[in-house]
Amino acid sequence: MPPAQNTAGPGREVLTSDDIDRALRRIAHEILEANKGPEHLVLLGIPTRGAHLARRLADALERVEGTEVPVGSLDVTMYRDDLRSQPTRAVEPTVVPPGGVDDKVVVLVDDVLYSGRTVRAALDALSDLGRPRAVRLAVLVDRGHRELPVRADYVGKNLPTSTAERVMVRLAEHDGEGTEGVRIAGPAEVAP
Structure with a gap:
């Protein structure tokens, strides 16, 4: 019998769709506990x-508290230090x-935290929008390898990786x- 083909893409699966949903529910509870409820919360997805994860997280918060949490998106492209x-x-x-x-507690939401440079760009972009009471960071995956002193407050999964690997x-x-899920692939497994 031939081996089963991997139709979901390269690499190995580390989170399924159900795992992502569970992680977002857990993060929603952690945010509510740390903030003592949904008041003054704003979610901004990168x-x-x-941005998609922020909307899902807002839905999870609403299911728990019965209150709609404002959600938006924050483009950081022009604030990046690698634009050149x-x-x-x-x-x-x-x-x-x-x-x-x-005067809001802004939760920045991103899919993968790696070097910290996207978060730095998000903080710069956010400063142009106003002055939040506090800024928190929620990520689905923290893969390590920081180049800047950035730490996520809420993490779906810590995923130690090598710099040669790619988290998809x-x-x-x-x-x-x-197609939903999170996979990790080595350089030979990633399509150009």
Whole structure:
């Protein structure tokens, strides 16, 4: 009998769709506990997949508390320090929820925390929008290898990796139904 083919993509699966849902539910409870409820919370997802995760996290918070939490997105493209080396990045609109970010507890949401440079760019972008009471960071995957002193407050999964590996997050909203999950692949497994 021939070995089963991997139809879900390269690498090994580390989180399934159900695992992602469980991680977001847990993070929602952690945010509510740390904030003592949903008051003054604003979620800002970092496009592309971070924006989808922020919407899912807002839904999870609403299911727990019965209160809608404002959610938006924060494009960091023009604040990145690698823009010269990667000038083809697409700029997506920043969407600030009604009420803004002043005196709010802003939770930045992203899919993977790696070097910390995207978070630094997000903090710069956020400072142009107002002055939050506090800023927290929620990530689906923390893979290590920080280049800046950045730490996530809420983590779905800590995933130790080598710098040669690639963490691939796929979400139904962006990548299509049936593709959801998180995979880790070595350089030989990643398509160009």
